[in-house]
Amino acid sequence: MIQSLYRLFIELTNRKWSSELLKRFAQSSASRKVIPSFARVYNINLGEMEKDLHEYESLHDFFVRRLKPGARIVTDEGAEVVSPVDAVLEDIGPVESNHQITVKGKVYSIAEMLGSKEAAEAYAGGTYLVLYLSPSHYHRIHSPVTGRILKQWTLGTRSYPVNSLGLKYGKSTLAKNYRTITEMEYARGRLAVVKVGAMFVNSIETVHTGDWLRKGEEMAYFTFGSTVVLLFEKNTLELPNTLRLPLPFKMGEKIGE
Numbered sequence: 001m002i003q004s005l006y007r008l009f010i011e012l013t014n015r016k017w018s019s020e021l022l023k024r025f026a027q028s029s030a031s032r033k034v035i036p037s038f039a040r041v042y043n044i045n046l047g048e049m050e051k052d053l054h055e056y057e058s059l060h061d062f063f064v065r066r067l068k069p070g071a072r073i074v075t076d077e078g079a080e081v082v083s084p085v086d087a088v089l090e091d092i093g094p095v096e097s098n099h100q101i102t103v104k105g106k107v108y109s110i111a112e113m114l115g116s117k118e119a120a121e122a123y124a125g126g127t128y129l130v131l132y133l134s135p136s137h138y139h140r141i142h143s144p145v146t147g148r149i150l151k152q153w154t155l156g157t158r159s160y161p162v163n164s165l166g167l168k169y170g171k172s173t174l175a176k177n178y179r180t181i182t183e184m185e186y187a188r189g190r191l192a193v194v195k196v197g198a199m200f201v202n203s204i205e206t207v208h209t210g211d212w213l214r215k216g217e218e219m220a221y222f223t224f225g226s227t228v229v230l231l232f233e234k235n236t237l238e239l240p241n242t243l244r245l246p247l248p249f250k251m252g253e254k255i256g257e
Contacts, residue, residue: 023060023203026223031059038062042136064139064205064221074142074216074252081145081237081256082215083249084193085228086138087131090246092239095126095231103130110231113194114181115155122190125234129255132227140221141195141228142251143213147186152206154180156197180204182219192231195220216252 025031035056039046046053048071056062075082083089091103099110099120110128111120133139156178178197183190195204203223213219239256249255 023223026060026063027058029058032057035059035062038135042134044136060223063135064223066140067138072216072250072252075254076215078146078187079257080215080254082142082252083131083255084142084144084219084230084251085131085133085140086250087133087228088246088248089129089243089255090132091128091130092243092245093128095123095128097124099124101128103128113179113229114192114231115153119183119192122233123192123231127232127237127239129230129232130227131230131249133222138251139223139226140251141193141219143184143215143217143219144193144230144255145184145186145191145213146215147184147191147213149211149213150183150185150190152180152182154178154204178204180206180220184213189233189236191233191236192229193219194229194231195222196227196229198222198226 035053038044038059039053039062048067050066050068053062056065072086093101093103095101095110099117101108101110109120110123111117114120180195182193182195184193185191197204204220204226205223206220208217208219237256
């Protein structure tokens with residue numbers, strides 16, 4: 001019953017017109033008035049922002065804010081994989097041989113997430129990580145490794161919530177939402193960075209140029225609360241035994257090796 005009501009509510013509100021209205025408001029000068037309350041409600045660290053609060057021209061401008069130089073320190077050791085975002089690590093697990101993962105008790109198809117069985121085959125037997133960004137987080141996405149971009153593509157049209165309720169009651173949100181996938185080749189093998197859009201606003205903007213990314217280099221940004229799924233090939237990621245989920249991370253902090 002709860003699941004049906006949740007899905008009905010999201011279906012009724014997640015329409016093109018509502019997304020467009022939200023987008024227009026967030027990008028308008030009128031939205032400047034809500035920035036102070038937004039920052040207060042979500043307890044945003046004003047001291048690490050690149051600009052003062054009054055300098056942001058819209059809620060969108062504030063939401064995609066950059067940080068002061070040195071606000072995030074990226075570990076430069078070659079073998080370390082770092083968090084690409086400020087987020088909560090919600091789940092970790094194996095990619096089954098049939099290209100499925102289980103997140104919060106729900107089964108997702110990696111083949112559907114990536115768009116084909118061929119794309120998913122590289123990650124069979126590998127490891128997945130789910131990083132959730134709430135509205136309070138810094139929303140720019142950075143490379144978790146140093147490597148070469150093999151391919152980048154976009155799938156999906158609508159987006160549904162990717163928070164705990166969305167993962168619990170939503171319908172294949174991680175595999176069906178609007179998403180942009182960046183596949184990279186690095187020292188240990190292949191890695192897919194799946195940037196999953198959230199409710200209402202399907203906007204994931206790519207900022208890097210060229211086919212090479214350094215660890216910690218900015219690659220894209222979200223314009224609303226979202227999720228990043230990392231997919232690693234088999235035997236390419238070692239995780240510490242001390243991880244206890246959910247676990248907050250800041251961009252640049254070591255996740256594994």
